[in-house]
Amino acid sequence: MDQLDIPLVAIGRGLIIEPDWIQKVKAGEEDTIRTEVHMEDSKDLALPDAMWEYIEARPGWLPIVK
Structure with missing residues (x-):
């Protein structure tokens, strides 16, 4: 396995x-x-609904198109 030295936090948002x-x-x-x-x-x-509500309550955290 290649060693990328990329923190998981850095790709967490992209994976959501x-x-x-x-x-x-x-x-x-x-x-x-x-x-x-x-x-x-x-x-x-x-x-989950609770996570979606959390994301919506924090504008700018994810690029949401309404």
Whole structure:
């Protein structure tokens, strides 16, 4: 396994926005990586209601498109 020296916190937000980020990068599908969250994405991302409310209550934490 390659040593990347990247803290997990650095990619945590990106993994919330695009849970398949790692697989898409490995497959060379970077152009399909989600970079913002649309309201209708909440169900696709399988975010619990409490987490979605937390995210919405903190503007700017995730790039949410309403």
